[in-house]
Amino acid sequence: MKHVEQISVDIAPGQSTTALIYPAQTKTRFPATLILAHGAGAPQLHPFMVSFARAFSERGLDVVTFNFLYAEQRRKVPDRMPQLVACYRAVIEAARAELPSARERLFIGGKSMGGRAATHVAAADAALVLAGLVLLGYPLHPPGRPDQLRDAHLPDVRRPMLFVQGSRDTFGTPSELKPILASLVPLPTLHHVEGGDHSFKVSGRDARSRQAAVFTEIQDTVADWIQHTG
DSSP states (O other), X not given: OOOOEXXXXXXXXXXXXXXXXXXXXXXXXXXXXXXXXXXXXXXXXXXXXXXXXXXXXXXXXXXXXXXXXXXXXXXXXXXOHHHHHHHHHHHHHHHHHHOHHHHHOEEEEEETHHHHHHHHHHHHOTTSOOSEEEEESXXXXXXXXXXXXXXXXXXXXXXXXXXXXXXXXXXOOHHHHHHHHTTSSSOOEEEEETTOOTTOOOOSTTHHHHHHHHHHHHHHHHHHHXXXXX
């Protein structure tokens, strides 16, 4: 088994963060790298991030995770979006320097806030070469505030996007996302996780027995979408 590699990424003078490279465990027809950014309250070593990164590497993807600067510095309050974007851009350059597959087909994305930051990266630079974006639990609005939409920049992304959204996500359900995505070019793919919350956890008496299957379906869906995109 190929081992996880840790690298340091310079963000600004005197500031750097840690990134982890999960190398592809199998060969695929179309090699690709996926950069997966963490959510607001869970850095790259959160079990969700580690398990999904490993799962994607087992499906033939080179995967890069990293800490935004506030997480690297163990601050609780996330940086503002310009700082998140600057950090993400530095990680993209580092990934391209480290991984041949990132120079061939690079996908960016993340969990919740990490995915939102990825969309801002893409929307801000039309010349940035990206094969697509993978968004796990996109935070369309704050919980209980559906009038405060975070979608104004999405028309400027103009790359293939995969949204994976739980039907119980308090940050935005698939039904809330669907009319917004319908107006975007190219038309994004929306994968509905029935019964899933913001982290795709399901509830009910058989939740424990179903959870692993739910995660596996999501991981298969993402890997398959990447293989057929870009």
